[in-house]
Amino acid sequence: MKIAIVGCGFVADYYLSTLPFHPQLELVGVTDKNTDRANKFSDYHSIPAYGSLEELLADPTVEIVLNLTNPRSHYDVSKACLEAGKHVYSEKPLAMTVPDAKELVAMAESRGLQISSAPCSLLGETAQTIWKALRENVVGKVRLVYAEMDDGLVHKMPYQKWLSESGTPWPYQDEFEVGCTLEHAGYYVNWLTAFFGPAETVTAFSSCLVPDKELDVELDPPGTPDFSVACIKFQSGVVARLTCSIVAPHDHELRIIGDEGILGIHDCWDYGDSVYIQRLMRIRRKVFMNPIKQKYPLVRESPKFKTKGAQRMDFSRGVAEMAAAIQEKRVSRMAADVSLHNNELAIAIQDALETGGCYRLTTSFVPMIPMDWAK
Ligand SMILES: NC(=O)c1ccc[n+]([C@@H]2O[C@H](COP(=O)([O-])OP(=O)(O)OC[C@H]3O[C@@H](n4cnc5c(N)ncnc54)[C@H](O)[C@@H]3O)[C@@H](O)[C@H]2O)c1
Numbered sequence: 001m002k003i004a005i006v007g008c009g010f011v012a013d014y015y016l017s018t019l020p021f022h023p024q025l026e027l028v029g030v031t032d033k034n035t036d037r038a039n040k041f042s043d044y045h046s047i048p049a050y051g052s053l054e055e056l057l058a059d060p061t062v063e064i065v066l067n068l069t070n071p072r073s074h075y076d077v078s079k080a081c082l083e084a085g086k087h088v089y090s091e092k093p094l095a096m097t098v099p100d101a102k103e104l105v106a107m108a109e110s111r112g113l114q115i116s117s118a119p120c121s122l123l124g125e126t127a128q129t130i131w132k133a134l135r136e137n138v139v140g141k142v143r144l145v146y147a148e149m150d151d152g153l154v155h156k157m158p159y160q161k162w163l164s165e166s167g168t169p170w171p172y173q174d175e176f177e178v179g180c181t182l183e184h185a186g187y188y189v190n191w192l193t194a195f196f197g198p199a200e201t202v203t204a205f206s207s208c209l210v211p212d213k214e215l216d217v218e219l220d221p222p223g224t225p226d227f228s229v230a231c232i233k234f235q236s237g238v239v240a241r242l243t244c245s246i247v248a249p250h251d252h253e254l255r256i257i258g259d260e261g262i263l264g265i266h267d268c269w270d271y272g273d274s275v276y277i278q279r280l281m282r283i284r285r286k287v288f289m290n291p292i293k294q295k296y297p298l299v300r301e302s303p304k305f306k307t308k309g310a311q312r313m314d315f316s317r318g319v320a321e322m323a324a325a326i327q328e329k330r331v332s333r334m335a336a337d338v339s340l341h342n343n344e345l346a347i348a349i350q351d352a353l354e355t356g357g358c359y360r361l362t363t364s365f366v367p368m369i370p371m372d373w374a375k
Helices: 012-021 035-045 054-058 073-083 099-112 123-133 171-179 180-184 186-196 317-327 335-348
Strands: 004-008 026-031 065-068 087-090 116-119 142-152 199-207 227-234 241-244 254-258 261-265 276-282 287-288 292-297 357-361
Touching: 004 054, 004 227, 012 026, 012 276, 026 035, 026 054, 054 073, 065 073, 065 186, 065 317, 073 087, 073 099, 073 171, 087 099, 087 317, 099 116, 099 335, 116 317, 123 186, 123 254, 123 276, 142 186, 171 180, 180 227, 180 241, 180 335, 186 227, 186 241, 186 254, 186 335, 199 335, 227 335
Parallel strands: 004 026, 004 065, 065 087, 087 116, 142 241
Antiparallel strands: 142 254, 199 227, 199 357, 227 241, 254 261, 261 276, 276 287, 276 292
């Protein structure tokens, strides 16, 4: 399956470093509105560069376009790709507004094309293992989930010096303007909707706690939330509390609380993170959580990652799933309706601000199926 990339920025290197896990994907070219960037990236990775997005879209051999542009370009770029008859794998979020996301999904559907949005970590070994443990009911009936996506005190970090493998700086201004909730809520929202089904409502609070991020440039818009907390009620009855911030100390823990114990992990950014169970103990008239955590074995070993650092994720796995779905003439596990529902949830949380109240979801999706190797 021939694929092409638009957007040769920070994240594009993560895709390049994980493409070798999927030899069925052939990257035929890249482009960026910043020609210098496209050329530098193309030289570094020895991949041809197209002169423009139009040139890329005119290449009839390209079947899937990876939209790795900045979030505020996602809608325009994905729309152009769909109009050109290409399947689209978009970085998150699918779009910045719910109407834009709905339009993209409707366009794809009417043209018989697939559109999916990252993150794809649900297809990872750790997430698939948790999902299997839930199907096996290992902690009894699940009532509550606590999920944390706190990324540390980013404004105190030397983020202006962070570089990708090929030397692209981390786009801090764009990250702060888009906001950590739209950027990161998806890492757990995608898992929770797969495990517990569509959400019914979300009651959230979001706020900007460090307005200037100690930068000397004006952020546009100013005051995008850098903290949010949301209570999501799923149609299945489960309730999840999700916290996102770039202010609180790093914490990516997930705890799924059932009647017989807790199923948990430490970090959703690690495809090989261990899954543990903490069982409820009854001794005489007292009930408490056993402090000893038992390991629940991963369904299979995760790949060995070349990249060091915080993220140990196979970014290209979602693209491989889309390619397989196209070849097998089925819907991708990361289907358009799932991506849309998850996008609506993340937008509702970010937009809650300090007065948001309860938001009722307007979208739903057909239940997903686990990976074949995890059934
Ligand atoms: N930075 C990370 O660590 C990270 C991790 C995971 C996912 N992501 C996601 O990846 C996406 C890209 O983030 P990034 O960090 O690589 O940003 P970036 O700013 O480093 O790169 C984005 C690139 O897209 C190009 N671009 C923007 N609009 C375009 C258009 N209309 N046509 C052609 N090129 C265009 C820009 O010139 C830029 O080179 C975002 O959706 C982000 O949420 C980022």
